[in-house]
Amino acid sequence: MASYAIIGGTGLTELPGLSIREAINLETPYGMPSADIIKGEFAGSEVLFLARHGHPHRIAPHQVNYRANLWALKQLGAEAVLAVNAVGGIHRDMRTGQLVVPDQIIDYTWGREHTFFAGDMEHVTHVDFTHPYDEALRLRLIAALRECGCSHSEHGVYGCTQGPRLESVAEIARMERDGCDVVGMTGMPETVLAREIGLPYAALALVVNAAAGKAPGPITMAMIEQALQQGMGDVRAVLAEFLAD
Incomplete structure (x- = not known):
């Protein structure tokens, strides 16, 4: 088992x-990861867990040490990575609360x-x-989503912007013309570093x-926080189903 x-x-x-066995503070040739890496058991499987923005949430998307994060996980024995991202919906089918398993990415950072x-x-x-995401992992995530009965999309183009500000209407219109379905700030360079x-x-x-x-209207942090609180239960359920498979 990976x-x-x-x-x-x-x-x-x-x-x-997550049943915690060890919190590991590991320096890498690229500096320190975002937080201690937690080694433990989740859904019956041994896992490593890393909070991308630190714990508590304090590191902005453009300041995350992506190289240190990926390097440390590799050094500690990770054989595959499942990344969780909060995103905005561009395509009309990407409604708030929807879970998406992206298959392509565009880097605007x-x-x-x-x-x-x-x-x-x-x-x-x-x-x-050519294909940024590992297809075998994607298919397993999709199977877990189906098993959990969560509303989801099995494909999507993730557009990664610089942050930490949100985008303008014109920028989102441009991204839509480019073919982006969702917009986030952390997909790159994390995705390509894992490949490297x-x-x-x-x-x-x-x-x-x-x-x-x-x-209609502005995007507020209160709206986003409410959606996070409502949706993270589904995220945890899908991860548990994936790991229990």
């Missing part, structure tokens, strides 16, 4: 039901440390990123608001 790592996003700085292959290298290294170090990676995204211009 050793799974779960990267929790906004709304999942803790994993209720800038200035982030986005690769392990940098600096004084002996040769240039390229990785294939050979970690199969898939994401489970929770839609917590309609993106700018897709609903």
Whole structure:
């Protein structure tokens, strides 16, 4: 059985039901991860859990040390990664509360440390990123969603923006023209870094608001927090079903 790592996003700085055996503070060649990595048991499986934004939630999306996070999980024995993301809905089918298993991603970020292959290298290294997410993991997540009966989408293009601000109406219109279905701030470079170090990676995204211009009125943090509280129970149920399989 693979050793799974779960990267929790906004709304999942803790994993209720996780039996903690050890909290590991691990320095990497790229600095410190966002938080101690929790080693324990969840749904009958050994897992590693890392809060992407720290615990408590304190690290903005553009300041997450994605390289340290992925490197540390790999060093501690992770063989695959399940990432949880909070996103905004762009496509009309991506309603608040919907769970999405993305199959493609577009990167709109800038200035982030986005690769392990940098600096004084002996040769240039390229990785294939045609299909950003591991298909076997995606299919298992989809099976878990079906088993749990959660409202979900089995495909989606994740557009990753810089943050920490939300997007303008014009920016969301541009992203929609580009083919994006949901918008978030943490999908990149996390997804490609996992690919670079050979970690199969898939994401489970929770839609917590309609993106700018897709609903009347402004987007408030109160709306997002309410959606997170309502939706994270489904996220935990899907993760438990996935791991129990």
